[in-house]
Amino acid sequence: MLSPGESNGADFGSRQLTKVVQQALHSCKSAFTSILLFSLVINLLMLTGSLFMLQIYDRVLPSKSVPTLIALTILIIVLYSFMGGLEFIRSRLLVRIGLRLDDKLSRISFKEWLSQSIKIGHSQKKLPLNDLKFLRQFLSGPGPVSLFDMPWVPIYLFIIFMFHFYLGLLATAGAIIVFSLALINEFSTKTKISDANIMDNEASAFANLAHRNAQSITAMGMQNNIESYWYEKHKKTLSLQTMASDKSGALTSVSKMFRMFLQSAVLAVGAWLAIEQEITPGTMIAASIIMGRALTPIDQAIGQWKGFVTARNSYKQLKLLFAQTPMQMQKLELPVPVAKLEVSELYVRLQPQNIALLENINFSLNPGQALGIIGASASGKSTLAKAIVGIVELSNGSIRIDGSTLNQWDMDELGKYLGYLPQNIELLNGTVKQNIARFDPSATDEEIVAAAKNAYVHDVIKSMPNGYETEIGEAGAFISGGQKQRVALARALFRDPKIIVLDEPNANLDSEGDIALTKAIKGIRERGNIAIVLTHRPSAIASVDMLLMIKDGRQSAFGPKDKVLKQVTQPKNKKIAGVK
Known part of the structure; x- marks a missing residue:
């Protein structure tokens, strides 16, 4: 970046x-x-x-x-x-x-x-x-x-x-x-x-x-x-x-x-x-x-x-x-991050049309915190998620992990400390085990099972025809949408990354999956890591303590969850009172 x-x-x-x-x-x-x-x-x-x-x-x-x-x-x-x-x-x-x-x-x-x-x-x-x-x-x-x-x-x-x-x-x-x-x-x-x-x-x-x-x-x-x-x-x-x-x-x-x-x-x-x-x-x-x-x-x-x-x-x-692609220069190997995230004056523009997607986004998170990002469709939530994990170039501003901007990290090295569940999930053709392990041949069975347990999908995988060796097909064609989303969550939690970004993580989940997701987010916080959840559904932010609202690419509110929810819903209540 x-x-x-x-x-x-x-x-x-x-x-x-x-x-x-x-x-x-x-x-x-x-x-x-x-x-x-x-x-x-x-x-x-x-x-x-x-x-x-x-x-x-x-x-x-x-x-x-x-x-x-x-x-x-x-x-x-x-x-x-x-x-x-x-x-x-x-x-x-x-x-x-x-x-x-x-x-x-x-x-x-x-x-x-x-x-x-x-x-x-x-x-x-x-x-x-x-x-x-x-x-x-x-x-x-x-x-x-x-x-x-x-x-x-x-x-x-x-x-x-x-x-x-x-x-x-x-x-x-x-x-x-x-x-x-x-x-x-x-x-x-x-x-x-x-x-x-x-x-x-x-x-x-x-x-x-x-x-x-x-x-x-x-x-x-x-x-x-x-x-x-x-x-x-x-x-x-x-x-x-x-x-x-x-x-x-x-x-x-x-x-x-x-x-x-x-x-x-x-x-x-x-x-x-x-x-x-x-x-x-x-x-x-x-x-x-x-x-x-x-x-x-x-x-x-x-x-x-x-x-x-x-x-x-x-x-x-x-x-x-x-x-068209800058050469990745050899970068200093930075120490394992503690997981302090700072987003400062963040701007993202669509090139070459120069259309603003995000403008002046500012927030910070400490280890053990979970942030819910809410907003209407096309408000810029997914763009912010991609910017945080380093797959969108910034037009201005910075994203820092433990004080170091993302471009100071080697992206392959940084990827070990990031978990990402995209809105459009596409698993790769292979087994459940390979997908959870991010196709890393050095991954141990213990690490794979630990990721599945942290995502509360271990029992679901065991119920599949061949367990962890089940072939999922191209783009996960052989498993259901809910199973695909939960396996992708386990992949995001593989080797306990420091910052986990979940974009609409409950879009295909039933009530059981929603409960498992809430537990998974709690587990992330308990292990001292940061969770960022982008969602339309209230159940997904049950375990977060911070809330960020984005409207038309701009930050309209940020702070503790209860305070932001009160701030967001207050105008509606006043309007209703005026009608009465």
Whole structure:
């Protein structure tokens, strides 16, 4: 979380984080260097076939020497075997580069994607893990091979010039035409491929959202409408991809056809020069083979162009993702908090619209206190809850725990001392045990059971089909709304955090659940921790001692519960008395 005064540091952090992708690629520098050297040797060995043909026509056939033929054959077997081994190693190196890049970027991409998704007003349509997958697949495939072979095109052309000037001129003109086709391919498909990827991400994101809300969609007869809306996006994606593929395919076909014609043209010109006795028949055949080899990298590049453009766009998107998120600098490990919370002159605005969500919120809580936050819907209660747990950026003011602002804490470390029950509960696909333990593999059974008992949900979990090992399904689909809320409460109480924020904790609870919630809040206070409860229902604030009322994003009352309730209800009583 950043205060306004920290913008320069955030900009520096963003620049530092942007370099992560470049540094990841730089870490593969030695592997790329090895591939370049292997490509050098492989391309030298690619001349084996043409030189073998040259020797056959110019030496073996005129001399009719079988021993020479045998010696040359053995030599090319050795050279081709060596070349095959080098190509195998090169392909393995490319795969390892893709894996290394994934290892360097996958975790941080996932983390930064989550960071982006919690920003107020932020709509994350990009899927960085998909971008990383496209980049990895391109680097692990045949695409980079054509790029490494490309520098050899002028060398091959130079060799053809050494055979004869006319042959070199024809080959160079042909290479320029093929390369021009590649450039046309780039500029004619670049925009459509980029737009298709954006539309595909939007369609996928919408499909995932619809899948999560399948029950509501089915119950209200929205399936056809949702399907039609998704299909329109899907059709646009296919249309853009088809147009790009059609153009790319047409240019690839033209390039292939021209390349075949060019090789025949080289043979024709070579035959004419051989008739004129300016070159030998072997030179004619060798020039044709080398011509084909010179054009192969260009032809391959055209075939791989769509993958190259996708990988390039993915690289840009990853850099953009990191540029939007400040890098988390190494922070001093602060001592375990006693749990004193201070909120001072807190302002939160929705960006980029600059709409005020919270204005001038001030209160403080000591260990053992519980605060109830009340107010009408859309008054800003949930925004305040998110600000307290550090998932909403402040426009001004501060939130301090034991005197330290939230941005002085490492968020992973601070998370150990915070419990949060969001208004919209989404448990993760796994067991009850895993969800309560926050998917921490080091969690002990004792800690998990203790959290469940503190939430008074231990007996409820035992009544489930497999107890703590019960699978809850995606977003908790296999358990009821009340069970989901109570398991989420146990997750919030895992390892007895110092500050627990509960947003509408009794929205799905029955009377038994309400009683358990009241006991849980009392337990939080008895253990010397702070509870903050946001609610519309009076039963949820039965165990709190402090009350904060928010109206239209502003603090209208704060203090002991009885005093605030009297202050809030007094105007109504006066109004009623006036009517009488």
